Amino acid sequence: MIVDAWMQHGTVRFLRHEMLDSLWRWTGQKPPEEEVPVETTVAAMDAGGVGLGLISAWYGPEGALVSNDEVARFVAAAPDRLAGIASVDLRKPMEAVRELRRCVGDLGFKGLRVVPWLWERPPTDRLYYPLYAECVELGIPFCTQVGHTGPLRPSEVGRPIPYIDQIALDFPELVIVGGHIGYPWTEEMVAVCRKHPNVHIDTSAYTVERYPPELVRYMRSERHKVMFGTNFPMVTAEHALRGLDGLGLGERQRAAFLEGNARKVFHL
Template identity: 65%
Template sequence: MIIDAWGQHQTLRHATDPIFDSLRRWTRRTVPTAEAPVADTLAAMDAGGVDRMLISAWYAPRNVMISNDEVAGFVAASGGRLIGVAGADIARPMDAVREIRRAVTGLGFRAVRVLPWLWEVPPTDRRFYPIYAACCDLGVPFCTQIGHTGPLMPSEPGRPIHLDQVALDFPELVIVGGHIGWPWTEEAIAVATKHENVYIDTSAYTIARYPQALVEYMRGHGRHKVLFGTNYPMIMPAKALDGLDGLNLDPKTRAAFLGGNAARVFGIS
């Protein structure tokens, strides 16, 4: 089974938000004019042989690009192939905790994702700590972005070393850092190696762009720590998986990378 640890089925609000204009310059994606059906996402998964995809809500300051309820609708329309990941407005901590609880216990979501760069603060900011406590209480992973930002926003909040303090304060919290942490990938590997519950996903990068340090980590003591991801629709699953054989992963490591690690982390049967 192949599980994509980071995707999103876009709303038109998300797809056309000006914050992504800089990404469109080099991906050469046109701005859509209509909502895409869930069938488009499922077709892209089929083309890449992806069985399941975790899709997330997007909450930014005073801007809900994809709501939890919209994600729940996409999940319901997918025949069980899409899995919900909740978002929350960290500027309203108690409202955020209640919304996360609703998404997990009421909507069946399997994780929470908040992107520090959208808030222009690191994940050690006090507003994140109620979110971490809620994730621990509910037994779901906290997913976030590590590395530089494609959008023209500060990259410093994505330094992987920030997660070291979070993991020290919440050792039971499962943390998945997406986008491999480049250009601080070795820093991400150090944090994931140090902390039992910290993981890395490869979303937003094709296999040809994986840093060698990450590939060596996947082949060695990090074989249970790296999850496959695309950041769909930025990268299509088939393109994200192109060159997989060139990683020279043994069968068990390859299966863990493509789906086994995600199944364990997110509790997917």
Template identity: 70%
Template sequence: MTVIDVWAQHPTLRFLQQDMLASLRRWVGEQIPTEEPSPELTVAAMDAGGVDRALLSAWYGPEGPLISNDEVAAVVATAPERFAGVASVDVRQPMAAVRELRRAVNELGFKALRIVPWLWGLPPNDRRYYPLYAECVELGIPFCTQVGHTGPLRTSETGRPIPYLDDVALEFPELTIVAGHIGYPWTTEMIAVATKYPNVHIDTSAYTVRRYPTELVNYLRSHGRHKVLFGTNYPMITAEKALTELASLELDEETTRLFLGGNAQRVFQL
């Protein structure tokens, strides 16, 4: 059964050293390394968790790229059968952002765009995102984002599914959206949005199986079996840890296949 991690990062040192991630490091008990992590470390973590392929995301924020698109591309090139790239851009410069997205997809072969709204303090229905949504539709790639509260000590307001993501899905019906981090404490809102719009999906990154909200598990077992994708948010959580209690979800074989990899293959055209 193919396992695809739809939200992972191969971290740079400057990403790991960011003060805003201190709360996450405290939760997971990790120390900052002294050398740039090697791609082999990420592959080893994938192997330990049974992950066949991981989508590695760039990280762009107001202070600049914490993980640049070119850095992601360099890691993907070391193991293209195991990795795929997800672009990020500076939303404050709309035309430059659109051109960079085109480059990432057309030249680097990236599979999606990811913007983390709390980094910018701008909810997904802000006008600065809209040129990027149009370009995602033209390029035929998903837009990935974060929903729910923030682990870092930043405002959680930008992660509310309603009204922000609801507005985007309404105004861009051709846009495929993957909302990462489940949406807690607004999980029911996120499920409502995913149910309402054919092209909206949820990924489970940043949560281990044992922490999935009951509402999400019920959705996954029923009419949401084609809408929920597995993710980790590696290196914050490894696949091995995230999937430890997978059997407790009591999913049938087909739902398990879709959740772990089938939905990701379809949504990201892998």
């Protein structure tokens, strides 16, 4: 079974946000004008062979673009196919910690995602640190974006070095998933992943044909820590996985990429 480590079942207020205009332009799509039924997301998963999708909440400076409770409702509509990833208001650390505890303890969410470019604060900002400690205590991964920012926001906060490297040094027990492969700093991201045992990469927002050579070389290694992701609905699994056989992955490496690494990291 394929696990998709980064998906959204977006609300209209998220999907029509001006920051995503560039992504819709690149994909040649238009954002929906009405709320999308969960069945549409599940159908796209079926078309790409995805058995389980991790769908994320989105919180930014203007509030909840996709709230944790909305994600919980989406998961409840397809509990065998979807699992939740929490997000929080970074500016209110104690409220954020309590909300994360609620999401994991009451809603059964599998991780936390905070996207640094949305806050224009790098992952080493002090506001993240209570959340890192709580992720360790809860036994869940911290998921974030590395690499340049496709939406209309600054990219510098997505650098793997120094940011991901530093938080892995400060919190060696913290499991970190860097989504969007780190391009154009993919080699940095691979280096950080090799250096720190609890740092991982997901391939969301990229199709197989666009994987940089340094990522593919790492994926061919015996114990790589790369997992599959799409960034749906911007990219579908069917499109993202086209050409997978051409990567030259061994059977064990392929299984780890499509399912095994995500199952381990998110305790699925």
